[in-house]
Amino acid sequence: MKIKNQIKKNKNLVSALITGALLLVFAFDSALILAKQKMSSESAEFLSKVRYIISKDEKKFFKNLPDDKREEFIKQFWEARDPNSETLENEFKEEYFQRIDDANRKFTVGLEGWLTDRGKTYILLGPPRHVSEYPIGDIYDRRPYVVWHYEEVFLVFVDVYGDGDLRVLYVPMPSVMAHQALVQEAFLKAKQNLSYMEDLFNYSFGYKKIKNAPHLLFTFDLAKMSFKPEGDKMVSQLEIVVTARDRGYNKAWTYRKTHDINFKTGEDLPKKITVHVPIDKKLKKGKYFFYTSVKKMDEKNKVFNNRLIKVK
Numbered sequence: 001m002k003i004k005n006q007i008k009k010n011k012n013l014v015s016a017l018i019t020g021a022l023l024l025v026f027a028f029d030s031a032l033i034l035a036k037q038k039m040s041s042e043s044a045e046f047l048s049k050v051r052y053i054i055s056k057d058e059k060k061f062f063k064n065l066p067d068d069k070r071e072e073f074i075k076q077f078w079e080a081r082d083p084n085s086e087t088l089e090n091e092f093k094e095e096y097f098q099r100i101d102d103a104n105r106k107f108t109v110g111l112e113g114w115l116t117d118r119g120k121t122y123i124l125l126g127p128p129r130h131v132s133e134y135p136i137g138d139i140y141d142r143r144p145y146v147v148w149h150y151e152e153v154f155l156v157f158v159d160v161y162g163d164g165d166l167r168v169l170y171v172p173m174p175s176v177m178a179h180q181a182l183v184q185e186a187f188l189k190a191k192q193n194l195s196y197m198e199d200l201f202n203y204s205f206g207y208k209k210i211k212n213a214p215h216l217l218f219t220f221d222l223a224k225m226s227f228k229p230e231g232d233k234m235v236s237q238l239e240i241v242v243t244a245r246d247r248g249y250n251k252a253w254t255y256r257k258t259h260d261i262n263f264k265t266g267e268d269l270p271k272k273i274t275v276h277v278p279i280d281k282k283l284k285k286g287k288y289f290f291y292t293s294v295k296k297m298d299e300k301n302k303v304f305n306n307r308l309i310k311v312k
Contacts, residue, residue, distance in 0.1 A: 039063075043070045050077070052123055053096065053191045057308035061289045069249040076243075080291050083193065083301040095194055099123040109164040117168040118148075118157055124190040125150060145169070153183050192303070201225040203294055207309045214279040214311065216242065218294070220261075222269050228298070229265065236261045237297040240277060244288045252288060253281045258297060283311045 039047075047054070047062065054062075054077070062073055082090040100114045103122045107113030114123060128148035137143050145158040146166060157166035202221040207214065218240060227234035242255040259275050287310050295302035 038067055040067050040070070043067060043074075046070075046074050049097075049100070052120055053081075055191075055306065057289070058306060061308055064247065065249055072249060076245075076291060080293065080304050080306060085302075086300065092194065096123065099126070099194070111165060116165055118166055121148065121155055121168070124187050124194065126194065150186070153186050155183060201294075201296070201303060203303065203305060205290075205292055205305060205307075207311065209312070210276070214283070216277040216279065216290070216292075218275040218277060218292075220273050220275070220294075222271060222273055225261075226296070227261075227263070232265050234263045234265055234267075238275070239295045239297055240275065241293045241295075242277065243291040244279075244283070245291070246284075246288055247286065249289075252283055253279060255279075285311060287311070 043062075047059070058077065062070060065073060078090055078093045079085070081092040083092055099122060100119075103116075103119035104113040106122070107116050107118045109116070113119045128150055130149040132147040132149070134146065135144050137145060141158075143159050143162070144166075145156060148155045148157070156169040158169045159166050201224040203218055205216050205218045208217050209215070220238075225236055227236045229235075237258055237260055239258045240255070242253070243251060244253040246252045255277060257277075261273060261275075263269055287308055289306065289308050291304070291306050293302045293304040
């Protein structure tokens with residue numbers, strides 16, 4: 001009797017879980033439909049076109065904006081990626097859309113070329129240094145394939161279904177998974193400047209309260225940062241620019257300042273260094289999107305890093 005009661009109880013529990021799950025799915029789908037109804041065709045087109053370079057935080061923030069604020073977001077999105085704001089052209093934007101056009105011309109087979117695996121790779125990593133083609137496969141596999149060779153990585157594209165659309169091949173074997181990790185790292189780097197081999201300095205940033213005062217902490221990797229001698233010191237000047245926007249996409253706080261990074265000549269450099277930026281304006285608790293960029297004062301191009309941060 002106890003077993004029968006337990007079985008009945010379990011059935012009721014499973015039924016309740018399924019019903020609850022279905023209600024959640026319905027609510028989620030309804031929310032998605034509502035969100036799509038509120039998004040203009042221009043906003044949807046933008047989101048589609050930048051799928052390879054937009055971050056998860058940016059995408060989430062963009063979807064939650066009212067549509068009348070999305071145009072301003074799009075403008076800021078491209079300005080943040082402009083490597084040199086002193087020129088009239090946005091070199092990043094121009095190169096990105098040129099690569100989309102090239103991918104469509106080179107790789108369209110039913111599906112638009114920029115949406116294929118080769119198209120995505122071409123857009124992010126650029127044209128390969130060398131291509132090895134195997135139109136009849138090899139002794140192990142008769143399916144046609146090509147190998148794209150870059151400076152440090154290579155990718156294999158296989159005509160899996162015989163439709164002419166070559167798909168990237170990932171092999172779940174320990175001997176090749178390390179290389180595939182390098183490929184994914186190359187893709188991540190390329191999202192920043194469409195040239196994963198370019199020797200740019202890196203930085204990350206986060207939010208922290210220090211003595212109850214809010215700060216942004218910028219951490220720089222010194223391995224790729226250049227210094228120039230000044231007397232008995234090695235000096236590098238970094239201009240840090242920050243714009244914080246609230247959930248309504250209103251400017252909540254801005255910051256621009258040049259910071260000196262100094263070390264005595266002959267001193268061993270640490271691997272990383274952290275610069276503290278005080279948030280000198282009281283921000284209400286909540287989520288803000290922080291646009292940040294850093295430029296070495298003796299160089300033209302900047303590096304950017306954007307993310308969504310919860311201010312406490």
